[in-house]
Amino acid sequence: MAAPAVQVDCGLKPKEKIRPAEAVGNADKSAEPAPDARISSALGILPGGWQTFFEEIGEPRYRAVQAFESLHKHGLAHWNDALTMPESLRRLLSEKAPIKRMAPSNALTSDDGTVKLLFEPEDDAVIESVIIPTKYGPALCVSSQIGCPVGCLFCQTGQMGLLRSLTADEIVSQFYAAEKHLSSKIETVILMGMGEPMLNVPNVDTALNILTHKKGRALSAKRITVSTVGYPKRIASLAKLGWKYNLALSLHFTSIELRKKYIPVSVAHHLRDIFYSLEEYHARTKADITLEYILLDGINDTPHDARALAYLSRWGWDDRIGDPAFVSQFFKSGRYRSKPFSRESFKVNLIPFNPISPNAKTISRLAGDRLLCPAEEKMEEFFMQIRKYGARVTLRRPRGRDIGAACGMLGKAGKPERQRSAAKSAQT
Numbered sequence: 001m002a003a004p005a006v007q008v009d010c011g012l013k014p015k016e017k018i019r020p021a022e023a024v025g026n027a028d029k030s031a032e033p034a035p036d037a038r039i040s041s042a043l044g045i046l047p048g049g050w051q052t053f054f055e056e057i058g059e060p061r062y063r064a065v066q067a068f069e070s071l072h073k074h075g076l077a078h079w080n081d082a083l084t085m086p087e088s089l090r091r092l093l094s095e096k097a098p099i100k101r102m103a104p105s106n107a108l109t110s111d112d113g114t115v116k117l118l119f120e121p122e123d124d125a126v127i128e129s130v131i132i133p134t135k136y137g138p139a140l141c142v143s144s145q146i147g148c149p150v151g152c153l154f155c156q157t158g159q160m161g162l163l164r165s166l167t168a169d170e171i172v173s174q175f176y177a178a179e180k181h182l183s184s185k186i187e188t189v190i191l192m193g194m195g196e197p198m199l200n201v202p203n204v205d206t207a208l209n210i211l212t213h214k215k216g217r218a219l220s221a222k223r224i225t226v227s228t229v230g231y232p233k234r235i236a237s238l239a240k241l242g243w244k245y246n247l248a249l250s251l252h253f254t255s256i257e258l259r260k261k262y263i264p265v266s267v268a269h270h271l272r273d274i275f276y277s278l279e280e281y282h283a284r285t286k287a288d289i290t291l292e293y294i295l296l297d298g299i300n301d302t303p304h305d306a307r308a309l310a311y312l313s314r315w316g317w318d319d320r321i322g323d324p325a326f327v328s329q330f331f332k333s334g335r336y337r338s339k340p341f342s343r344e345s346f347k348v349n350l351i352p353f354n355p356i357s358p359n360a361k362t363i364s365r366l367a368g369d370r371l372l373c374p375a376e377e378k379m380e381e382f383f384m385q386i387r388k389y390g391a392r393v394t395l396r397r398p399r400g401r402d403i404g405a406a407c408g409m410l411g412k413a414g415k416p417e418r419q420r421s422a423a424k425s426a427q428t
């Protein structure tokens with residue numbers, strides 16, 4: 001009997017499995033591309049997938065855990081080294097489920113210690129991941145796609161368009177390569193690299209299930225953060241599916257009009273619905289929610305923005321949020337001291353804008369707006385104002401600017417010419 005190719009298993013109970021057409025496709029009409037569930041390496045397979053595989057070739061069930069542990073607990077690089085398995089089985093596995101651990105083709109180190117790893121898979125594109133040293137140990141910023149279809153005007157990756165979504169094993173592989181590069185463990189993972197994770201849910205879900213699996217690397221879900229520009233139905237469906245990961249909303253604007261201009265896909269999703277879905281996610285999971293806010297000089301750094309951001313983080317959505325008189329009156333009256341919260345405050349993370357090279361389409365959409373980072377004092381003032389109103393807020397220091405690794409810069413220092421031309425042909 002011919003051995004079956006190993007199938008994807010997202011690690012959820014059958015009844016709970018995400019059905020792309022339901023949880024991903026129909027829910028958001030703007031959603032694209034179609035979920036990509038290719039398997040190119042054994043690293044992207046959960047114990048359930050291994051179990052099916054071994055059952056079909058008449059091997060005992062314990063082989064599933066054996067295979068999974070070999071890969072994710074012991075870091076097996078070649079099936080030949082799996083000495084607990086017979087040679088014929090090792091040969092079969094090498095053929096049907098090869099282990100492809102990506103190795104970086106280049107590693108750039110910043111003056112501040114940030115490291116950008118560049119991976120070049122076989123299709124001539126470049127995947128970028130960033131290792132950020134922090135006082136709590138290294139954090140890894142992982143990519144979920146090559147390029148990004150969202151096209152934020154302030155983001156270098158958005159200038160590329162989408163080349164393709166990453167497979168689960170490519171996402172997992174970035175993590176192992178980073179640990180190998182550092183020769184130490186990484187306990188914090190943020191999906192804030194290239195791409196929009198919510199447009200690649202099946203692969204992101206599988207990759208995170210693998211990394212948090214108790215029989216494998218066993219990362220804590222509490223140390224994983226998934227960033228998104230906000231797909232309300234998808235966020236709500238993930239809460240129902242048992243996600244426990246923290247979420248970071250790329251809010252960036254309190255004005256709906258400005259948000260539509262700078263984050264083109266946000267036209268399809270009202271901030272009200274996004275906030276309601278985050279409330280639901282938080283209520284079900286108790287995971288942290290962060291509001292990410294990139295500071296653009298003279299565009300989204302007004303005193304009204306600071307007040308509106310503080311309001312949103314503590315009390316959630318209000319249809320009057322765009323009205324400066326309402327927000328200002330609310331804080332002036334002191335009502336904010338007594339108005340109860342329905343939940344713990346969302347965190348606010350302020351991010352200084354990092355320079356990018358906008359393409360022609362972005363330049364025309366900007367309609368004369370110049371993208372600049374506000375002066376240091378202005379950012380401090382904005383930060384202090386938010387804090388004054390009781391919000392939990394941090395002002396991020398740019399990390400890895402000199403190597404194109406800071407927030408919004410990925411896709412710049414990889415192989416820009418090659419990536420741009422690949423993106424162009426992917427769009428035509």
Ligand code: SF4
Pocket residue numbers: 148149150151152155156157158159193194195196229250408
């Ligand atoms: S900021 Fe995030 S969602 Fe927006 S284009 Fe960049 S990678 Fe995509």
